[in-house]
Amino acid sequence: MIDVNRKGEVWVFAEQHGGKIEDTPLELMSKARRLADTLGVKLAAAVLGDRIKPLAKKLVRHGADKVYLAEHPLLGQYQTNSYAKVMYDLIHKHEPQIVLYGATIAGRDLAPRIASATKAGLTADCTDLQIGDHTTAKDKKVHKNLLFQIRPAFGGNIVATIINLDRWPQMATVREGVMPMPDADTSRKGKIIEEMVELTREYLPLDIIDEHKRPKKVDLKAARIIVAGGAGVGSRDNFQLVWDLANCLGGAPAATRAAVDLGFIDHDHQVGQTGTTVRPSLYVAVGISGAIQHQAGMAQSQKIVAVNNDPDAPIFQVAHYKILGDLNDVVPLMIKTIKEKGIQE
Amino acid sequence: MAYKCVVLIKQVPDTKRVTGDVMNDDGTVKRSALPAIFNPEDLNALETALEIKDRFGGHITVITMGLPGAAAILRESLYRGADDAILVTDRRCAASDTLATSYILSCAVKKLDYDIVLCGRQAIDGDTAQVGPQLAEKLGITQITYVEQLIELSSKTITAQRNIGNGWQQVKAELPVLLTVVGDANEPRVAAARKMMKYKKASTPIEVSEQIKAENPKADEAEIAELLELRAKALEEKGLLIKQWDLDSLEADLAWCGMSGSPTKVHRIQSVVLAAKESKDIHPTPDGIADMIHELIEEKTIA
Numbered sequence: 001m002i003d004v005n006r007k008g009e010v011w012v013f014a015e016q017h018g019g020k021i022e023d024t025p026l027e028l029m030s031k032a033r034r035l036a037d038t039l040g041v042k043l044a045a046a047v048l049g050d051r052i053k054p055l056a057k058k059l060v061r062h063g064a065d066k067v068y069l070a071e072h073p074l075l076g077q078y079q080t081n082s083y084a085k086v087m088y089d090l091i092h093k094h095e096p097q098i099v100l101y102g103a104t105i106a107g108r109d110l111a112p113r114i115a116s117a118t119k120a121g122l123t124a125d126c127t128d129l130q131i132g133d134h135t136t137a138k139d140k141k142v143h144k145n146l147l148f149q150i151r152p153a154f155g156g157n158i159v160a161t162i163i164n165l166d167r168w169p170q171m172a173t174v175r176e177g178v179m180p181m182p183d184a185d186t187s188r189k190g191k192i193i194e195e196m197v198e199l200t201r202e203y204l205p206l207d208i209i210d211e212h213k214r215p216k217k218v219d220l221k222a223a224r225i226i227v228a229g230g231a232g233v234g235s236r237d238n239f240q241l242v243w244d245l246a247n248c249l250g251g252a253p254a255a256t257r258a259a260v261d262l263g264f265i266d267h268d269h270q271v272g273q274t275g276t277t278v279r280p281s282l283y284v285a286v287g288i289s290g291a292i293q294h295q296a297g298m299a300q301s302q303k304i305v306a307v308n309n310d311p312d313a314p315i316f317q318v319a320h321y322k323i324l325g326d327l328n329d330v331v332p333l334m335i336k337t338i339k340e341k342g343i344q345e
Numbered sequence: 346m347a348y349k350c351v352v353l354i355k356q357v358p359d360t361k362r363v364t365g366d367v368m369n370d371d372g373t374v375k376r377s378a379l380p381a382i383f384n385p386e387d388l389n390a391l392e393t394a395l396e397i398k399d400r401f402g403g404h405i406t407v408i409t410m411g412l413p414g415a416a417a418i419l420r421e422s423l424y425r426g427a428d429d430a431i432l433v434t435d436r437r438c439a440a441s442d443t444l445a446t447s448y449i450l451s452c453a454v455k456k457l458d459y460d461i462v463l464c465g466r467q468a469i470d471g472d473t474a475q476v477g478p479q480l481a482e483k484l485g486i487t488q489i490t491y492v493e494q495l496i497e498l499s500s501k502t503i504t505a506q507r508n509i510g511n512g513w514q515q516v517k518a519e520l521p522v523l524l525t526v527v528g529d530a531n532e533p534r535v536a537a538a539r540k541m542m543k544y545k546k547a548s549t550p551i552e553v554s555e556q557i558k559a560e561n562p563k564a565d566e567a568e569i570a571e572l573l574e575l576r577a578k579a580l581e582e583k584g585l586l587i588k589q590w591d592l593d594s595l596e597a598d599l600a601w602c603g604m605s606g607s608p609t610k611v612h613r614i615q616s617v618v619l620a621a622k623e624s625k626d627i628h629p630t631p632d633g634i635a636d637m638i639h640e641l642i643e644e645k646t647i648a
Contacts, residue, residue, distance in 0.1 A: 001608070080478070080488055105510045109490045112475040116447060116482035121608030124443075124473035134612050148612060154470060155360025159615045167608035205487040206516045209504065213512040225647070249647060282646045292617055303646050305627075305637070316624075321637050325629025333631060337638045338647070 001119045001167040006145070008097030008169070009066070010036040013087065013110075014047040014059055015102055017078060021047070021055055023181065023221070024102025026062055028174050030182035031129055032100055033063040038131045039145055042066055044096065048086055050076035053192075060190030062182055067190060068094070072197040074204060078106050082203040084113040090195060091118060096169050098147050100129070103173035111173050121164035123149035123172040127296075134163050146170070156273050156293045177221055177277035217268040218252050225251030225282045228271055228298070231258040232287025232308065232327065239264040241331045242286055248338050251282070256294045272297035287327045290315025307331065346500060347402035348460045348520075350394040353450055353480070354387040354407055354422065356415040357470040383418045386465030388533040390526040393495060394463050395426045395534065401498060403460075404428050408453050410438060410446060413551045419587050423544040424536035432549050435591040437603045443471075445606035447479035452595040454484060461503070462523040466491060477525035487518045490525045549587040550577055 002008075012032050015022045029045070036043035044066040045059040056067040070086050087110070091099060099114075101107040103125045115122035128150040134143045147170040149162040164170045220226060227249065229242035239259070246253040255265045257272055271278055273293040283301035288294060290306070290313055298304070299318050306319035307330045316322045323330055358379035394405045407422040409415045410433040419430035433453050441449065454462060462484065467474035474490075481488035494506040496515060504517045508527050548556075550573060557564070557572045564572070580586040592602055600606060627633045641647045 080490075084482075105491065108474050109478060109488070112443070112473075112478035113482045113488065115444060115475070116479035119444065119608075121442065121444065122475060123609055124471070124475055132612075146612075149609075152617070153472075153614075154358075155472075157360065157617060159617055161612040161614075162609050163612045164608050165610060206489070206518050208514060208516050210515040211509075211512065212514075216511060282641065303641065320624050321627050322624055323627045323629055323633075323637075330629045330634070333629070333634050334638065337631070337634050341635075341638055341642060 002092065002095045002169060004166055004168055005095055005097055006039075007041065008095050009042045009044045010039065010098045011096040011100065011169075012043070012045050012064075013099065013101045013107070014045040014055070014067075015078075015104060015106055016047060016049050016052060016055055017106075019049070019052055019055065021058060022102055022104055024104050024107070024174065024176045025100075027177070027179045027181045028100055028102060029059070029063040031174075031179050032098075033182070035098065035129060035131055035147070036065075039097070041097070044068060044094075046070065046087065046090055048075050048083055050074075056190075056192045058184070060188050060192075061184040061186055063185075063188070064190050067192045068195055069192055070195045070197050072199050074199045074201070075197065077208060078110075079204050079206055079208075080109055080113055081205055082199055083110055084117060085203050086197055086199065087114050088117050089198075091169060099169045099171045101171070101173045103175045107173050111171060115171055118169070120167050120169055120171055121162075123151060123162040123164075126151045126172045126174045127159075127178045129172065129174065134165070136165070147172070152273065152296055156296050175277060177279070180279070217266055218254075220252055220254055220269070220271065220276045220278050223252035223278070223280055225249045225284075226254045226271070226278055226280045226298075226301070227251050227284040227286065228254035228256065228288060229259050229264065229286045230256040230288030230294075231262060232289070233259060233264060234287070236262075236264045238328070241327070245284065245286070245331055245335055248335050248342075249282070249284075251280075251284075254278070256288050256291070258291075285315050285319070286331060288315050289313045290318065347404070348397055348498065349403055349458055350397060350405045350461045350463060351454055351457055351459045352387070352391050352394050352405060352407045352422070352427070353454075353462070353464045353476075354391065354409045354418055355384045355465075355468045356381050356409060356411050356418045357384045357468050358382075360469050381414065381417070383421055384465055384468045384470075386467060386526060386528050387418075388465070389528055389530045390463040390465045390524070391422055391425060391427065392531045392533040393492070393524065393526050394461070396495065396531065397461065397498065398426065406431065406457055406459075408433060408450065410434070410441075410449055410453075413549065416549045416552060416587055419549075420544055420547050421536065423547055424541045425534055426537070426540065429588070430547070431588040431590060433590050433595070434549075434551070435602075437592050437599060440604040440607060441602065442607035442609045443473055443475040443479055444608060445602055447476050447483055448601045448606060449592070449595065449597055450476070450480050451483035452592075452597045453590060454480070456590075456595070460520045462486070462521070464523065464525050466525045466527045474525070477523060481523035484521075484523065487522045488525070489516060489518060489522055492524045492526045493530050544585065546580075547585040547587055548580060549589045551589060552587075553577055553580070 227246040497504040
């Protein structure tokens with residue numbers, strides 16, 4: 001752990017695989033930029049890998065004032081121990097006050113290992129980050145400008161704001177898709193610092209024998225329009241309605257966890273706390289009751305249309321257009337109407 | 346060759362069955378209002394250990410840290426085939442965050458001889474997935490997270506397949522290792538009737554002492570202690586004593602336990618409030634739908 005220090009930078013761990021930076025740390029850059037500006041400190045990205053210099057410029061364009069570039073042949077492929085060792089060394093050398101990670105597969109594997117080694121705090125899966133003050137109940141002491149680490153807890157039924165008063169750096173992993181990706185600004189200038197990396201084979205305890213990447217069947221995050229079905233759709237056959245409506249809107253089909261668990265559609269299509277977080281222009285919820293875990297993944301959609309035959313379905317509380325009716329009547333009617341409009345205009 | 350497995354398990358409130366308000370008026374969570382269950386992915390971790398034992402032989406110890414009531418999931422583990430059960434319970438464990446929890450658990454695991462430590466990927470009350478990797482770091486051993494399949498165990502090496510979200514990865518490592526196991530890894534077996542008969546009386550010293558107090562309401566402390574020693578000894582001889590460890594028996598450094606060992610603190614907890622939005626009721630008729638579609642096209646939501 002490091003001591004509380006008000007000069008420390010805000011860091012983003014810029015996770016990359018095969019020379020491509022993951023979306024989540026890039027999404028994080030705009031929020032991290034605001035945190036650094038509020039604190040009046042520099043925003044830095046730490047990027048680890050082998051022959052990854054071109055990535056440094058990209059990170060500057062996405063908001064970094066500084067990029068710590070740690071290159072080493074043994075960092076070519078991600079492994080927990082090697083990456084944790086290098087991050088641990090960088091943190092102790094530069095003493096950032098905040099270190100943020102994407103809550104990706106690798107981020108959730110790496111960050112706790114670093115937190116344990118540094119004996120610092122770590123909050124998982126944050127959906128928002130802010131700077132704020134905290135007064136301790138016992139001695140009424142005011143701790144200024146702490147990182148508020150905001151996350152759903154208890155299965156999404158509550159939202160907790162977590163702080164780390166004294167055992168820094170303040171660290172958090174941040175959920176995929178909850179922050180909009182900043183646009184690259186090619187005029188931005190930043191400082192690139194090449195770090196000396198000391199690493200031996202003993203930090204690579206895994207022998208990676210084989211790896212198989214399965215491309216996602218659908219890119220929900222990029223979809224402008226999403227049509228999602230829930231358990232109310234009733235069957236895998238009837239889920240064709242969701243596909244048809246998505247097709248005629250030029251959108252992507254999606255589903256709730258319940259619909260995925262019932263086998264109506266593949267997990268790649270799942271929206272919600274344990275699936276993808278989306279923010280499309282239009283989200284059509286068909287036969288979805290609207291459990292809080294599902295809403296966590298779609299409530300930020302610009303326009304929400306809900307079709308349900310239960311007037312008390314929670315989905316209606318977040319919907320802009322509420323259609324109380326049988327989806328088996330309403331959805332074909334919507335398809336017909338859209339097709340006719342398409343012919344007219 | 347036989348393998349010694351240690352499985353870390355947690356009793357959690359069934360957050361999937363939350364209905365209505367889970368908050369008390371003072372802003373705390375009503376944990377007591379929810380049924381306590383065996384954390385689902387910990388059952389997958391236990392099943393992985395049982396499969397190892399079925400194929401290669403060996404010994405399985407399950408450990409949980411929690412309130413005395415968590416002994417229930419230790420018994421459930423014994424019903425499924427675990428050999429030994431340990432309850433880590435101590436008031437001074439209260440308010441431990443993941444870092445303090447992993448420290449306390451590491452003190453317990455270090456007291457045992459092991460080849461493979463297994464944890465569920467994450468618990469449904471916090472969903473952090475942090476304790477596994479933190480425990481591996483504290484034990485100074487290799488972690489293999491998101492294990493969906495155990496491919497091979499031979500002598501001193503393990504080969505496992507990890508679910509890496511958009512695919513899978515097969516890795517090989519030397520023992521000892523810590524695995525975190527995902528829900529898709531296997532179908533956890535149900536309790537065996539024969540084992541349930543055998544272990545239904547398995548108890549922790551706390552439970553035995555509660556029982557003695559209930560049976561002998563007038564007994565003083567010395568008498569209770571004497572009876573406890575006798576009954577605990579009898580249970581132990583039958584292999585029915587669930588071990589109970591506190592922070593003193595773990596020789597844990599109290600500075601790293603509970604509140605003082607936890608860098609993260611709660612600033613505020615809020616109930617999730619569903620955002621009220623400007624909304625329109627649309628009639629499920631051709632005219633109602635046509636008006637809505639028209640509006641969405643007008644404002645260019647639909648291209």
